[in-house]
Amino acid sequence: MLTKKGAATRSRIIDAAAAEIRERGVGTTTLEDIGRRSGTGKSQLFHYFPDGKEQLLLAVAQREADRVLDDQQPHLGELTSWAAWRRWRDAVVERYRRQGVHCPLGVLITEIGQHSQAAQAVTAQLLGQWQRQVQAGIEHMQEGGQVSRHLDAARTAGALIAAIQGGVTILMSTDSSEHLESALDLCLDYLRTARPG
């Protein structure tokens, strides 16, 4: 367990690393740069990240993953009306449109090794949290009778997450949000029009 002060220092190091990485890219960012920017010495860096750069990259990836969800709030956490779903949809499109072809999380995961267990765990956790919040929204709409109770809320939420993921992947290679918007709109239209039950 970290003390409050320790947690703040660790957090400051992660912030500094994220800023350096955004400015220079992962490849050319060194622990020295991060130490200078965060005002921490090498021994302190290794106190918080004993495995060095890769462990720190993973912490930055985790923070970027948190940010993916934060950027969708408060909409994602309160999908309780069609207006709220619409606001969430717009927030997702806006977020990724702004980000364009650069996905910090994607870059970090690629760097850590897309198939390393640690990177996979960060991705799986993000997708799981995201999907559960969408699922809670679907269930809320089902309770209110606005979405068919015949739908499997977990499966439908999983499909929605896949649709967003694909739309974002295509956006990153085409710089157009067209596919992301079509995919989100199809899913929302499906929620609205699925056979009542």
Next chain:
Amino acid sequence: MLTKKGAATRSRIIDAAAAEIRERGVGTTTLEDIGRRSGTGKSQLFHYFPDGKEQLLLAVAQREADRVLDDQQPHLGELTSWAAWRRWRDAVVERYRRQGVHCPLGVLITEIGQHSQAAQAVTAQLLGQWQRQVQAGIEHMQEGGQVSRHLDAARTAGALIAAIQGGVTILMSTDSSEHLESALDLCLDYLRTARPG
């Protein structure tokens, strides 16, 4: 323009490169390996690929992209009944399940540089061809009155391609086809149940 014999040689070189890359990975495959495997000398390699390894990688990526579509045939080319859509859906899931966490095209594009114009062109062409074939299937179903004419076939096809892309991306990091299947099933269910018109 290549002569018939020239085209065959070029094709043999691409096949040899693809096989070497599958066996050893992109990083450790050299032009010497490819020359040995295809029975072509260095001067012949540079005759067909004057820009060297990167140009050859791009040709391999193009061939892998063609294979993505070929593997979905004959189903993708004849989406004219619900049974055909179901067979196509199963073929897509089966293809990517077999491929698991390794996507040769993804690896090659990453290697060439995800944001290089050449790599983007290969990706865009693949997505465009794929989407047009799905769109033709939706239009056929609309003409037969099995899918609502209110649907925008091009946009709906784009959403389907995004859903597959996202499902495959998630499969590549989780080794589970669950999201891919949910996403495809949601889209097909949507096609079947969208408001008639």
